[in-house]
Amino acid sequence: MAVYTEIGDGELQAFLKDYELGTLLAFKGIAEGVENSNYLLHTDAGFYILTLYERRVKAEDLPFFLSLLEHLAARGIVCPTPLKGRDGVALRELGGRPAAIFSFLDGMWVRRPQTVHCAELGRALAQMHEAGRDFPMHRANALTVADWRPLHERAYEAASEPDESLHAFLSDELDFLENNWPKDLPSGVIHADLFPDNVFFLGDALSGLIDFYFACNDFFAYDLAICLNAWCFEPETTFNVTKAHALLSAYEKSRPLTQEEREVLPILARGGALRFLLTRLYDWNTTPPGAFVTRKDPGEFVRKLRFHRSVRSSSEYGFDL
Amino acid sequence: MAVYTEIGDGELQAFLKDYELGTLLAFKGIAEGVENSNYLLHTDAGFYILTLYERRVKAEDLPFFLSLLEHLAARGIVCPTPLKGRDGVALRELGGRPAAIFSFLDGMWVRRPQTVHCAELGRALAQMHEAGRDFPMHRANALTVADWRPLHERAYEAASEPDESLHAFLSDELDFLENNWPKDLPSGVIHADLFPDNVFFLGDALSGLIDFYFACNDFFAYDLAICLNAWCFEPETTFNVTKAHALLSAYEKSRPLTQEEREVLPILARGGALRFLLTRLYDWNTTPPGAFVTRKDPGEFVRKLRFHRSVRSSSEYGFDL
Numbered sequence: 001m002a003v004y005t006e007i008g009d010g011e012l013q014a015f016l017k018d019y020e021l022g023t024l025l026a027f028k029g030i031a032e033g034v035e036n037s038n039y040l041l042h043t044d045a046g047f048y049i050l051t052l053y054e055r056r057v058k059a060e061d062l063p064f065f066l067s068l069l070e071h072l073a074a075r076g077i078v079c080p081t082p083l084k085g086r087d088g089v090a091l092r093e094l095g096g097r098p099a100a101i102f103s104f105l106d107g108m109w110v111r112r113p114q115t116v117h118c119a120e121l122g123r124a125l126a127q128m129h130e131a132g133r134d135f136p137m138h139r140a141n142a143l144t145v146a147d148w149r150p151l152h153e154r155a156y157e158a159a160s161e162p163d164e165s166l167h168a169f170l171s172d173e174l175d176f177l178e179n180n181w182p183k184d185l186p187s188g189v190i191h192a193d194l195f196p197d198n199v200f201f202l203g204d205a206l207s208g209l210i211d212f213y214f215a216c217n218d219f220f221a222y223d224l225a226i227c228l229n230a231w232c233f234e235p236e237t238t239f240n241v242t243k244a245h246a247l248l249s250a251y252e253k254s255r256p257l258t259q260e261e262r263e264v265l266p267i268l269a270r271g272g273a274l275r276f277l278l279t280r281l282y283d284w285n286t287t288p289p290g291a292f293v294t295r296k297d298p299g300e301f302v303r304k305l306r307f308h309r310s311v312r313s314s315s316e317y318g319f320d321l
Numbered sequence: 322m323a324v325y326t327e328i329g330d331g332e333l334q335a336f337l338k339d340y341e342l343g344t345l346l347a348f349k350g351i352a353e354g355v356e357n358s359n360y361l362l363h364t365d366a367g368f369y370i371l372t373l374y375e376r377r378v379k380a381e382d383l384p385f386f387l388s389l390l391e392h393l394a395a396r397g398i399v400c401p402t403p404l405k406g407r408d409g410v411a412l413r414e415l416g417g418r419p420a421a422i423f424s425f426l427d428g429m430w431v432r433r434p435q436t437v438h439c440a441e442l443g444r445a446l447a448q449m450h451e452a453g454r455d456f457p458m459h460r461a462n463a464l465t466v467a468d469w470r471p472l473h474e475r476a477y478e479a480a481s482e483p484d485e486s487l488h489a490f491l492s493d494e495l496d497f498l499e500n501n502w503p504k505d506l507p508s509g510v511i512h513a514d515l516f517p518d519n520v521f522f523l524g525d526a527l528s529g530l531i532d533f534y535f536a537c538n539d540f541f542a543y544d545l546a547i548c549l550n551a552w553c554f555e556p557e558t559t560f561n562v563t564k565a566h567a568l569l570s571a572y573e574k575s576r577p578l579t580q581e582e583r584e585v586l587p588i589l590a591r592g593g594a595l596r597f598l599l600t601r602l603y604d605w606n607t608t609p610p611g612a613f614v615t616r617k618d619p620g621e622f623v624r625k626l627r628f629h630r631s632v633r634s635s636s637e638y639g640f641d642l
Binding site for chain 2: 008009012023024025026027028029030031032040042047104105106107108109110111112202203
């Protein structure tokens, strides 16, 4: 949750003059999104979300993100759709920050995803991958295999009480992944952060995908590997193969995996676990315990990584249940 | 801003079964209110605000507040209107907390109120006082003259660096107010916290009053005195008599003050300044500087109190401009 930038009413009125949204009726900061400030906006034309981009999102990446959302929405993927101003431009400025207005998306994220949600996720993920195939812009993944070792070292150096055994374990894992990461797999635009809080449901039906601010060009199957990590473990970090089967088989209805994609899935899953382990570890080591931001325990992803290291064959992910 | 209690989707679905609101469509924490958790709620039936009552609001006061809002709304005062469940009960429980759903109120609060806003406020305040006359419940003001000295001493004892000269100044002021506070003036239900962030406007027109969680039975003119403190000083804490005239004259169109009310207004204004000075001073002295909550500077009300002490006659508040 986050509302960082305070916007005055006069400033907002002036900003809205560039849109065809009628009179401003209400404006409230909402507790959603960690990187950005989000506001509920009510005008004569309806309810919207206004996003101000803070700190972590790079301004030069915003055209990619906004164009992608527009592209996906035009192809039937339900996601926040950027509204254009009278001049046709969606990315504007408010309060000294990049800003955009989006359609209001109904739905709630599911705190305890069940098998039915994993199936819905698989279906939507494949559709998103297909819908992004003709997206003309490109953004490299800034958090892929080459970026993990420097991040690992920065996290280690920032620790007040460095964990030597964890450092050795992760160094060993990095050696393996750097040597075995696939060079070429079916690729395109991936979400790269599709955790449960970024997927909305109405009842058991998936109603939208949000928070595309890690989206980039990478292996489609890596997006699936991230979802395996994010959706298919129980709270005590045991792997639920039924949920994984639901995710993978629903995905493959739209886009069957190649033999090579199936074979390297355990490696991609190790990479996915390590990527979130490292960002959480870095945040853990650089965030004072008393700070307002909730620190997420990196240990969860150490356990997930250990599971993927124990996998001997892709079939253990439940392809053929 | 505050969202303290995390509510699961299943828990919320179950809660909503007691209302005639149709299907739940969206639910987002909003950054509004300091004492409570507030959420935007979207259902088939429309947009609403769900409030969970945290810490500071006493559970035994909630029936007074909710009944008052219902009473005022029925008499045309625009304020959040509590929705009743199927059983006719508005005050329910969610997440282990007292909870209620309210109508969604359009409007924004004005960061820099102008004279036109003060006139709107005066009109609405008098209408609210009139509308509350036949409200049958009673709640004593828990922050009136008898409560100030104990609060003053607690704030002083909590200070890490006690300010002796401020303590002497406030003790002297307390002596005066305890000896001169009026015993009997026209009374009824007052809002008691009608600062700009509790008054919504659409353009220049007042569109609603919110946050009645200090409402109580007390002198009507004390509510006006609080508004003089909250709305009629410029940012550098100089008194703007034009704004005060607009407030008072608009108020008197609906309810002219008695001669006695006019005469004691400087004393009531001193009391109003002292009341907010003391709660801010207490919060200041008991809140660690690093905490998430924004501490409001008590010095602003020291300056306001000094102004009211310099007033020789009520006419200085602009009654007869």
